[in-house]
Amino acid sequence: MPLVNGREDDKLSIHDRGLHYGDGLFETIAIRDGKLPVLWDRHMARLRLGCQRLGILPVDDELLREEATLCIQAVTDGVLKIIISRGVSGRGYRAPSAGDVTRILTTYPASTYPASYRDDGIVMRVCRTRLGCNETLAGIKHLNRLEQVLARVEWTDPEIIEGVMLDSDENVIEGTMTNLFFVDSGGLKTPDISQCGVAGVLREWIINIATENAMRCEIGRYTLQELEQADEIFVCNSVIGVWPVRQLGHRIYRKGPVTERIARWLVF
Amino acid sequence: MPLVNGREDDKLSIHDRGLHYGDGLFETIAIRDGKLPVLWDRHMARLRLGCQRLGILPVDDELLREEATLCIQAVTDGVLKIIISRGVSGRGYRAPSAGDVTRILTTYPASTYPASYRDDGIVMRVCRTRLGCNETLAGIKHLNRLEQVLARVEWTDPEIIEGVMLDSDENVIEGTMTNLFFVDSGGLKTPDISQCGVAGVLREWIINIATENAMRCEIGRYTLQELEQADEIFVCNSVIGVWPVRQLGHRIYRKGPVTERIARWLVF
Numbered sequence: 001m002p003l004v005n006g007r008e009d010d011k012l013s014i015h016d017r018g019l020h021y022g023d024g025l026f027e028t029i030a031i032r033d034g035k036l037p038v039l040w041d042r043h044m045a046r047l048r049l050g051c052q053r054l055g056i057l058p059v060d061d062e063l064l065r066e067e068a069t070l071c072i073q074a075v076t077d078g079v080l081k082i083i084i085s086r087g088v089s090g091r092g093y094r095a096p097s098a099g100d101v102t103r104i105l106t107t108y109p110a111s112t113y114p115a116s117y118r119d120d121g122i123v124m125r126v127c128r129t130r131l132g133c134n135e136t137l138a139g140i141k142h143l144n145r146l147e148q149v150l151a152r153v154e155w156t157d158p159e160i161i162e163g164v165m166l167d168s169d170e171n172v173i174e175g176t177m178t179n180l181f182f183v184d185s186g187g188l189k190t191p192d193i194s195q196c197g198v199a200g201v202l203r204e205w206i207i208n209i210a211t212e213n214a215m216r217c218e219i220g221r222y223t224l225q226e227l228e229q230a231d232e233i234f235v236c237n238s239v240i241g242v243w244p245v246r247q248l249g250h251r252i253y254r255k256g257p258v259t260e261r262i263a264r265w266l267v268f
Numbered sequence: 269m270p271l272v273n274g275r276e277d278d279k280l281s282i283h284d285r286g287l288h289y290g291d292g293l294f295e296t297i298a299i300r301d302g303k304l305p306v307l308w309d310r311h312m313a314r315l316r317l318g319c320q321r322l323g324i325l326p327v328d329d330e331l332l333r334e335e336a337t338l339c340i341q342a343v344t345d346g347v348l349k350i351i352i353s354r355g356v357s358g359r360g361y362r363a364p365s366a367g368d369v370t371r372i373l374t375t376y377p378a379s380t381y382p383a384s385y386r387d388d389g390i391v392m393r394v395c396r397t398r399l400g401c402n403e404t405l406a407g408i409k410h411l412n413r414l415e416q417v418l419a420r421v422e423w424t425d426p427e428i429i430e431g432v433m434l435d436s437d438e439n440v441i442e443g444t445m446t447n448l449f450f451v452d453s454g455g456l457k458t459p460d461i462s463q464c465g466v467a468g469v470l471r472e473w474i475i476n477i478a479t480e481n482a483m484r485c486e487i488g489r490y491t492l493q494e495l496e497q498a499d500e501i502f503v504c505n506s507v508i509g510v511w512p513v514r515q516l517g518h519r520i521y522r523k524g525p526v527t528e529r530i531a532r533w534l535v536f
Binding site for chain 1: 279289290294322323347349353359361362398399400401405410414417436444445
């Protein structure tokens with residue numbers, strides 16, 4: 001059941017700064033077997049970082065865990081979305097110094113993507129919409145998502161599942177809803193997200209587990225050409241897991257051994 | 269009284285895309301003597317442009333006028349805020365192809381800025397937060413306003429009233445809540461806002477009236493140094509009117525004849 005500030009509700013004040021300015025953060029969390037996921041702590045860590053960056057009072061972890069547990073009580077498999085905003089204020093960009101933050105928790109049905117996305121891979125395109133750079137906003141999952149919305153409306157072809165987004169300096173950054181990895185000479189590479197992009201919790205998990213397993217994993221700035229010339233490409237997020245990319249533009253990619261190895265690790 | 273989709277209400281669905289992604293637009297409109305302002309048509313034109321840019325179905329002008337008239341019926345002097353969002357949708361950036369847009373209208377008390385801001389001018393600073401560039405989002409008043417929120421929290425000194433914002437290429441663009449003009453050799457200059465920034469309705473009105481009165485008005489790309497070396501600087505928006513800048517950083521400016529002339533034109 002949806003909760004707004006701990007109470008069952010599906011309505012929000014029209015004076016909330018989440019609406020007026022996108023002045024807040026969100027997390028999208030996979031629920032399987034009616035339980036909060038293994039990656040819960042990583043979601044909470046990113047949310048705390050986001051609050052710190054925006055100067056929003058951090059929400060108590062235990063309170064959020066209790067509310068999340070209540071919110072998903074009738075859900076076996078689905079998606080929990082948590083929105084934290086700076087709360088209600090009067091008019092003006094100036095943030096109230098000690099306002100009450102707003103907590104919104106709601107669930108969605110589990111995504112029904114075909115198994116072929118995971119097994120055989122997806123077709124991807126390159127988006128025209130560019131990501132603006134801002135160190136304060138980079139990495140965190142804030143509510144200003146028009147760049148992603150604009151990127152996603154660029155195509156209607158149902159065969160195309162995801163789009164690569166570049167930043168305003170033409171560096172490859174991420175997918176519209178996923179992070180991006182590629183394989184070059186057997187080593188993993190993933191774009192630096194210190195200037196823009198989202199620090200996906202599964203991205204972080206993959207970087208860690210690759211490192212633990214002595215797989216080379218480089219975080220850097222890459223051009224579209226470098227991505228296109230990869231041996232393997234995959235996208236990931238904590239809800240979908242890992243999807244190999246079998247086609248980017250006109251180029252065809254195999255589901256290679258590195259992607260398969262990482263996908264096998266991902267059993268939680 | 270606040271209206272949501274034409275009905276008296278101060279609550280909104282937690283599934284509205286205005287909240288989730290900032291997927292919408294707003295207008296902030298001065299109400300004086302209980303009437304919609306002379307600049308109403310310009311506000312509506314910008315709102316239509318915003319809908320077009322975001323691919324949101326445009327809202328009927330007459331309907332909005334009726335709802336605005338109803339919303340301000342108990343207001344003599346104040347501010348009307350109109351928010352238009354793409355409406356309610358399920359999870360995901362992908363925009364629903366034919367959803368119902370959400371209309372939110374609410375009023376705020378008139379701003380109570382000291383007359384000295386208008387008469388003697390304000391103190392301004394330069395913000396560290398940069399504006400990202402995106403041609404589709406430039407000019408329109410969309411709901412992704414974290415850059416402005418971050419810029420506005422940079423200072424707490426109550427003597428400083430507004431901040432200059434530059435874009436990621438270090439061009440001067442605007443104030444956090446105002447547009448910016450400066451005077452150089454008797455001519456008016458205002459930053460180009462084709463890559464980022466808001467196309468303020470009063471900015472447009474000033475450009476037009478200056479041109480009609482054979483005052484030189486140049487729209488261009490300007491550095492902070494060019495702004496600092498100006499003979500006069502002023503900021504404007506449709507709610508506050510025109511405020512001369514008497515200090516930017518450590519430099520002092522006079523309220524000069526060009527600013528005074530424009531302020532005199534602004535009697536509606």
